[in-house]
Amino acid sequence: MQKDKDTNTSAVSTPTTRNRHRKRSNEADAEVSKANGDHLLVHDKNKYKSMLTRAYSSLWMIGGFALIIYMGHLYITAMVIVIQIFMARELFNLLRRAHEDRQLPGFRLLNWYFFFTAMLFVHGRILNQRLVNTVTLDKVLYQLVSSLVKYHMAICYSLYIAGFMWFILTLKKKMYKYQFGQYAWTHMILIVVFTQSSFTVANIFEGIFWFLLPASLIVINDIAAYIFGFFFGRTPLIKLSPKKTWEGFIGASVTTIISAFLLANLMGHSQWLTCPRKDLSTGWLHCDPGPLFKPESYALPGWIALFLPWKEISILPVQWHALCIGLFASIIAPFGGFFASGFKRAFKIKDFGDSIPGHGGITDRMDCQMVMAVFAYIYHQSFVVPQSFSVEMVLDQILMNLSIEEQQALYLRLGQMLAGKMVGQS
Amino acid sequence: MKDQYCSSPRTPRARQRRRSNEIPSEIIKLDGRDLLLVNDQLKYRSMWVRAYSSLWMLAGVSATIYLGHLYMCAMVVIVQIIMASELFNLLRIVHQDNRLPGFKLLNWHFFFTAMLYVYGRILRQQLVKTMTSDKFLYTLVSSLIKYQMAICYFLYIAGFVWFILSLKKKTYKYQFGQYAWTHMILIVVFTQSAFIVANIFEGIFWFLFPALLIAVNDVAAYFFGFFFGRTPLIKLSPKKTWEGFIGASVATMIASFTFASILGSFQWLTCPRKDLSTGWLQCDPDPLFMPQYYPLPILISYWFPWKVIAVLPVQWHALCLGLFASIIAPFGGFFASGFKRAFKIKDFGDSIPGHGGFTDRMDCQMVMAVFVYIYHQSFIVTEDYSVDMFLDQITRNLSFEEQQALYGKLGQILREGLFI
Numbered sequence: 001m002q003k004d005k006d007t008n009t010s011a012v013s014t015p016t017t018r019n020r021h022r023k024r025s026n027e028a029d030a031e032v033s034k035a036n037g038d039h040l041l042v043h044d045k046n047k048y049k050s051m052l053t054r055a056y057s058s059l060w061m062i063g064g065f066a067l068i069i070y071m072g073h074l075y076i077t078a079m080v081i082v083i084q085i086f087m088a089r090e091l092f093n094l095l096r097r098a099h100e101d102r103q104l105p106g107f108r109l110l111n112w113y114f115f116f117t118a119m120l121f122v123h124g125r126i127l128n129q130r131l132v133n134t135v136t137l138d139k140v141l142y143q144l145v146s147s148l149v150k151y152h153m154a155i156c157y158s159l160y161i162a163g164f165m166w167f168i169l170t171l172k173k174k175m176y177k178y179q180f181g182q183y184a185w186t187h188m189i190l191i192v193v194f195t196q197s198s199f200t201v202a203n204i205f206e207g208i209f210w211f212l213l214p215a216s217l218i219v220i221n222d223i224a225a226y227i228f229g230f231f232f233g234r235t236p237l238i239k240l241s242p243k244k245t246w247e248g249f250i251g252a253s254v255t256t257i258i259s260a261f262l263l264a265n266l267m268g269h270s271q272w273l274t275c276p277r278k279d280l281s282t283g284w285l286h287c288d289p290g291p292l293f294k295p296e297s298y299a300l301p302g303w304i305a306l307f308l309p310w311k312e313i314s315i316l317p318v319q320w321h322a323l324c325i326g327l328f329a330s331i332i333a334p335f336g337g338f339f340a341s342g343f344k345r346a347f348k349i350k351d352f353g354d355s356i357p358g359h360g361g362i363t364d365r366m367d368c369q370m371v372m373a374v375f376a377y378i379y380h381q382s383f384v385v386p387q388s389f390s391v392e393m394v395l396d397q398i399l400m401n402l403s404i405e406e407q408q409a410l411y412l413r414l415g416q417m418l419a420g421k422m423v424g425q426s
Numbered sequence: 427m428k429d430q431y432c433s434s435p436r437t438p439r440a441r442q443r444r445r446s447n448e449i450p451s452e453i454i455k456l457d458g459r460d461l462l463l464v465n466d467q468l469k470y471r472s473m474w475v476r477a478y479s480s481l482w483m484l485a486g487v488s489a490t491i492y493l494g495h496l497y498m499c500a501m502v503v504i505v506q507i508i509m510a511s512e513l514f515n516l517l518r519i520v521h522q523d524n525r526l527p528g529f530k531l532l533n534w535h536f537f538f539t540a541m542l543y544v545y546g547r548i549l550r551q552q553l554v555k556t557m558t559s560d561k562f563l564y565t566l567v568s569s570l571i572k573y574q575m576a577i578c579y580f581l582y583i584a585g586f587v588w589f590i591l592s593l594k595k596k597t598y599k600y601q602f603g604q605y606a607w608t609h610m611i612l613i614v615v616f617t618q619s620a621f622i623v624a625n626i627f628e629g630i631f632w633f634l635f636p637a638l639l640i641a642v643n644d645v646a647a648y649f650f651g652f653f654f655g656r657t658p659l660i661k662l663s664p665k666k667t668w669e670g671f672i673g674a675s676v677a678t679m680i681a682s683f684t685f686a687s688i689l690g691s692f693q694w695l696t697c698p699r700k701d702l703s704t705g706w707l708q709c710d711p712d713p714l715f716m717p718q719y720y721p722l723p724i725l726i727s728y729w730f731p732w733k734v735i736a737v738l739p740v741q742w743h744a745l746c747l748g749l750f751a752s753i754i755a756p757f758g759g760f761f762a763s764g765f766k767r768a769f770k771i772k773d774f775g776d777s778i779p780g781h782g783g784f785t786d787r788m789d790c791q792m793v794m795a796v797f798v799y800i801y802h803q804s805f806i807v808t809e810d811y812s813v814d815m816f817l818d819q820i821t822r823n824l825s826f827e828e829q830q831a832l833y834g835k836l837g838q839i840l841r842e843g844l845f846i
Contacts, residue, residue, distance in 0.1 A: 154804035157797070161754060168760050171662060176768030187613075188606050240593060332583060338590050346598030375579070382576035391832050394824065398816060398836065404843065410813045411840055414820065414833050 047230065053358035061356070061365075062219075069208060073277045076211065077201050081119075084197045086362045088115055090353035091189045100178045107170065107179070111186050113163050118190045121156040122198040127280070128152065130205065134279040196370040199377035206380060209273040213263060213322060214376040217329040218368050220259050225252035225334075241341045244334075253330035260326025264319040268293045292318045292384065321384060328375050336371035340364065469652070479778050483787075487637075491630060495699045498633065499623050503541075505784055506619045510537055512775035512783045513611045518604070526597060533608050535585045540612045543578040544620040546571065549702070550818070552627065556702040568821075618792035621799035628802060631695040635685060635744065636798045639751040640790050642681045647674035663763045675752035682748030686741040690715045714740045714806065743806065750797050758793035762786065 068079050092111050101107060128149050148155070171179055203210040228251030229244070237244040267273050275287035295314035340363070344350065353361020398407060490501045514533050550571055570577070593601055625632040650673030651666070659666040689695050697709035717736035762785070766772065775783020820829060 151804055153800055157800045161797075164761070165754070165757050168662070168757050168764065171764050173661065176764055180765055180768045184606065184610050187610065191609075191613075239595070240590070332587065335587055335590050339586070342590065342593050342598055343602055346602045375583075378575055378579045382573055386572065391824070391828050391835065394816075394820060394832060395835055395839075399839070404840075406813050407836070408840060410816055411833070411836050413813065413817060414829070414836070417817070417821070418826075418829060418833060 050358065051230075057356050057358045069212060072282050073204055073208065074280055074282050076204050076208065080197050080200050080204075081123075083362060083366065084119075084193055085115075086353075086355065087366060088189060088193050090355075090361045090363050091193070092186070094349065094352065095185055095347070096182070097178070100175060104170070104172065104175060104179070107182070110163060110167060110170070111182075113166075114160075114186055114190060117156055117159040117163060118194050120159070121152075122194045123201065124149075124152050124156070126198055126202050126205070130277070130279050134281065192370065196366075196373045200373045203373070203377055203380065205277050207274050207276050209267050209318075210376060210380055210384075211373075212273060213260070213267060214325055214329065214372045215369060216263060217256055217260055217326055218333055218372050221252050221256045221329055221333065222368070224255040225249060228252060228255075238338060240338050240345070249334070256330040257323060257326040260322040260329070261319050264322030265316055268316040268318050292316070292321075321379075324383075325376065325379065328379075329372055332375070333368045333372045336368040340367040473652075475779060476781060479781055483778070491634060494704045495626055495630065496702055496704050498626050498630070502619050502622050502626075503545075505788065506615055507537075508775075508777065508784045509788060510611060510615050512777075512785050513615070514608070516771065516774065517607055517769065526592070526594065526601070529592065529601070529604070532585060532589060532592070533604075535588070536582070536608055536612060539578055539581040539585065540616050542581070543574070544616050545623065546574045546578070548620055548624050548627075550574075552700065552702050614792070618788075618795045622795045625795065625799055625802065627699050629696050629698050631689055631740075632798060632802055633795075634695060635682075635689055636747060636751065636794045637791060638685060638689075639678055639682055639748055640755055640794050642685075643674050643678045643751050643755070644790070646677035647671060650674060650677075660760060662760050662767070671756070678752040679745065679748045682744040682751070683741055686744035687736075687738055690738045690740050714738070714743075743801075747798065747801065750801075751794060754797070755790045755794045758790040762789040 068075050092108070096108075131145055131149070167179075167183060200211060203214075225244070225248040229248030232247040232251070233245035235246040236242060237246050237249055271287065271289070272285060274289055274293050275285045277285065293316055295316055297312045297314045299312045300308070340352075344352070351360030352363035355361050356365065359365055398410065487501075490497050514530075553567055553571065589601070589605060622633060625636075647666070647670040651670030654669040654673065655667035657668040658664055659668050659671055693709065693711070694707060696712065696715050697707045699707065715738055717738050719734045719736055721734050722730070762774075766774075773782030774785035777783050778787065781787055820832065824832065
């Protein structure tokens, strides 16, 4: 969900030197008449009109998004999946050539077959444990689901091999190069789309906070960059996107880091956002917040306390993590947008699609989000999870997830491991 | 490792740059019948060249197997590096590359990142167990493993940012194409080598046996095609025949049943390796490798001196592996052939005389290695997955004192549970 105004207006400015590819969005042609130097947003006369169109679509997107957050984890996951399907469709259509495709009936179906296999594999892995936890009541269903989960990898692999063989058997003379190109393109799309959506879903089930905070930071970064560029932008930032400026970039970075610190505090107090979800239910959620979300009080230094009425401030430990996330969102995440811009220039396309008025396609909105989602997941797994690991928590998980025999096996192996380590260290 | 399925047809292709030195007089005969190996005048000579290289490769692989798990991994890593450099060079356009200094380096940066990630994950447990003797090295390696994912991610992001900053006007399309090509190569090369290494540490049997089956399949298909081949099999590879295919399938199934019993009796091949040592290996034989005795039906035992037959349970699994090796694995070769036709190249490289490059030899092996790993994880490994996962989490995230505390508490709870 980003209002990537600068990236898109940069894509608009290039038509002066770019050809348009098939039917694309309906940006005013008047901008085409201004070539070179005059393309910074500060000088653009039509900027107010385009700003209103964008603002209107943005408000609708934010509204829909907020509603879904209110409804819960399962609905957010559904939203992610729907967005994923739209993105895949836009990208599949992008480098397709209608002429060749007519000679290959059923080839498009192959793309969607691989998409379905990838969906089964990726979301199956993430939701395995939660699915099992949901069906513990019904014995038959539990057996069925457990065996599906056990052979999950084998099932997905068989489906993939069937698709692979189908591809080879449909190779047609004189179309080899096109078909191999499409096959590679399909794989790249599926990897890009599914990596980020699987990490997004994993984050959601760890606690909506870990999905909402990074996404909001990207949105804030974009809006702030647009506004700073609107009023102060003079020095171009990078050749790939001529409408971006250093003033916009720096202003947005500062804004993002400050808002990361504040937003983390705001969101960290809500149990709905911070609690992990252990199964696929949709009701209300209560949990022990964990050490990250318990406020710690710091006494303000003497000279600040003179000016302000508060003597000490309470900071959630998670706010320090939020600063790191904010730093990444302002410095590295825009490279996702640069990548998409470069890609569009390389293949001479104006937008990935035209689903959203004023913004282009869904992929245009999601390009920075994708880089951020992957970072948020890896950051969470590497730095947040180990911190919140406690003996009690592991014990709870062991008692909840393992059967008696498995617990005894774990006990024995843990004993062996510890005995081995003690000998090694002595 | 002979190659009936896994090499490209020689005659009707255009040649690109410098390739192997096959004689062009074969081009004179162009109608369908003459393409089949049965009528090829020069087939005996090419067969000797291939046989010679194959024997050398066989000798090399046997020596490595004798030396052990760690040396086999080293061999896999070396083969992987050679394959990656063959494939990286394949679609490079020298003209464009001259204007982009440092672009080749980017490929190797991604290669190194992938290597760190993949081998770090697989060898995690083994590394930790090897380092228990030295305290300093242990803490260093443990913390590296703990943050392995983050380290590899940051290396990847650095490469990503480097790529974007090196985009040059007018070469955008070439650079994006190369970037996508790099990713595809790394995925293909590392998936299969990761699975091969994982298989090796489960027991050399799970690497040697499938590789042997593919080799047997190829050699048998070559010989059946040599003597009996008449009906072409698939348009992609005109030298393959149905007779070769079916003969090879039968030979592979029989070979899989017998080889499994031969290989399964060696402890060196069947024991899993828990750390990175290289010495001799002793272990409790898995129930999979303990012979079970079946009495022969009266009819057969009347004619033969044996009354019972010993079958290792692993031989039934071997039949499944053999079935896959004969029916599905050749599609890896078809894929490679189709790819070479699509991009009008004759071979992936020319490292091996008579066979082409390493990728030409490994194309069917790759498909097989992935299958064996997934088969092993799904049908052979016992339900210890959750326990392994928890142990992994515990070692990674809890300190030594916390682990001991957990051990004490868990023991207490289990003892209480027994009394209830």
